[in-house]
Amino acid sequence: MITEPMAGRAPKAARRRGRAREGSPGGRLPAVDVLRALAILGMVWMHFVPTGWLEPTPPGHDWPGVLEWLNGFLDTRARSVFFLLAGVSVALMTGGARPFAGTALRRARGRIAVRAGALLLLGLGLEQVSGTPNIITAYTGWLLFLLPWTRMRARLLFGAAGVFAVAAPVFQIARANHGRGWGFLPEVGPGAPELPQGLAVLAHPGDWLAVFQSYVFNVDTFYALPLLLAGLAIGRLDLRERAVRVRMALTGAGIVAGGWLASWLVLGPLGLGAAIDRFQAELMAPPPMPPMPALPADGALPDVPPELPELPPMPKVPWAELWAMSKPGPGIAEYSALQILWLVGVCLALLGALLLLTERGPWQRVLWPAAAMGSMAMTWYFVQDVITSRFLGEGPGGFGHAPQSLVPYALFAVAALVGSVLWRRLFRRGPLEALVHRATTAAVPHR
Incomplete structure (x- = not known):
């Protein structure tokens, strides 16, 4: 009498678990x-x-302190969480804690690739309407970047995220200091070619390489890489296991506290903050105006206009930026390896706590x-x-x-x-x- 109903329920339960493992909406994690x-x-x-x-602050007046602090604190951090969650989503779509293999993995990768193409069209359409680039278009490259990593387990992915967390800021600082002559980087500033925007990109195949460079080698992409891999690693944990959720919350809180402490020690007592202070002062100071070329004595304008003198170069980014946290610290997020680690800790702590709450x-x-x-x-x-x-x-x-x-x-x-x-x-x-x-x-x- 008991075995027959149980036998009838078992296939349904198995199907539900299978759908959850494939990342279907039925298996969504509210947290x-x-x-x-x-x-x-x-x-x-x-x-x-x-x-x-209630009213906007007129230009030239000080903003309310709380709003000014929030604008500085949320800058880069909110989108950083979004970057990391892209990796979590890919992990859940490819099996979560039990990565797919064989046909199931190929099917999941195919769906992710098609999803990337659909997001590209949506992002270009949005750019057509708004006139500005958007994060939806960037998702295309991120999803494709993650595809080769979907076979890996959490431990290897956390290790890869750690390598990229150091390599990406190192590349960013080297690029800021020495990257003007690197031919694979997109041209920026005066004289750079004007690229098509929005859906017009599709009608200009001759510009596709330059558009590809602008997407792949921009500042946001390199900053996002370690966060994407960290998100993929987090999604490979057994997020439905209570012990894992507790460890995530505690580990994340420890990383957050340790990150702030390490940044304070390096920039304060160890003295590396002075280099960053000098860099920030030079960056904020208005550049000296170069002398204009003298006109002929008769005051007549020359037939060929003289070449304008070059502007002074931008100040060099100090390597101490690798240890500097941004707001309320003095650092710039894209240059800081410690900030990336700190943000992974924030996401671990928040997600672990939310998973526990939603139980x-x-x-x-x-x-x-x-x-x-x-x-x-x-x-x-x-x-x-x-x-x-x-x-x-x-x-x-x-x-x-x-x-x-x-x-x-x-x-x-x-x-x-x-x-x-x-x-x-x-x-x-x-x-x-x-x-x-x-x-x-x-x-x-x-x-």
């Missing part, structure tokens, strides 16, 4: 979506850049709006990019957008949370997420 929502809210903050509480029913209900928003992260990123580029007005001198108060950001955050809850009660995925999913499963069916 990952909550952390993704926090990353999106932080990135949207950096795009809105609130300068006042409990009350916290699941409290965090459900954020989880719903995180599951629609691509849709909300698309929406906010259109809003900030088209509806916030042009900033001083034609750069960026007009100064904003906290009100537009708060309205967007509330609308995104409420809209996500309402949408997810009716539909399984967000609008853009569903579009990408349909394209992916049509090209590479699950079976």
Whole structure:
């Protein structure tokens, strides 16, 4: 009497576990979506850049201290969490703690490659509308970069992330100091070729190599590489095991505390901070104007205009930047190996804590709006990019957008949370997420 019902339930349970291992929506981890929502809210903050509480602060006036601190602290950090979560997503799509092999792995890789192509078209379409590059397009290269690493276990991936965490900032500093003559880097500044933007890229194959260089060798890509691998490593942990969640939270907290302490020791008592202070002072100081060439004695303009003198070179980036944390520290995130390690610790601690919280029913209900928003992260990123580029007005001198108060950001955050809850009660995925999913499963069916 008992064995027959149990036998009937076993295949269903096995199918559910199989779907969860393949990273299907049925196997989603709400904690990952909550952390993704926090990353999106932080990135949207950096795009809105609130300068006042109820009214924007006029140019030339001091911002409220809290808002100024938040703008400095969230800069690079919010998108860094987003970079790392891209790796977590790829890990979950390729088996999580039990990586796929054989046909299952080839199928998963095929879906990821198709997903990358769909994101490229979406990103170019968004760039066509907004007129500025966006992170969705960058996802194309990141997903393809991670494909060869999907066979590896967590330990090897953490080791590779550690190597890249040092190599990437070293390359960034060397490039800033000596990279003007490196031919494989994209040209920037005056005289650089103007590349097509948006969907126009597809109609100019002659510019594809230059566009490829601008995507692959830009500052964000090198900064993202160790975070992508660290995310892939985290996704290879058994995130459904309570002991793993506890270790993640404790290890992450230890890395965060140790990172701050190491940076303070190196920059303070050990004295390397002085080099960074000199660099920052030279960077912020206005460059001396070179003398203009003298005109002929008769005052007549020459037929051929004289060559303008070269501007003084940028100050050299000190190698002490490798140990410097950004806001509230003096460092620049892209140059700091310690900052990358610290951010991995932050993500470990946050994700571990959120995984533990979402084990409990009350916290699941409290965090459900954020989880719903995180599951629609691509849709909300698309929406906010259109809003900030088209509806916030042009900033001083034609750069960026007009100064904003906290009100537009708060309205967007509330609308995104409420809209996500309402949408997810009716539909399984967000609008853009569903579009990408349909394209992916049509090209590479699950079976």
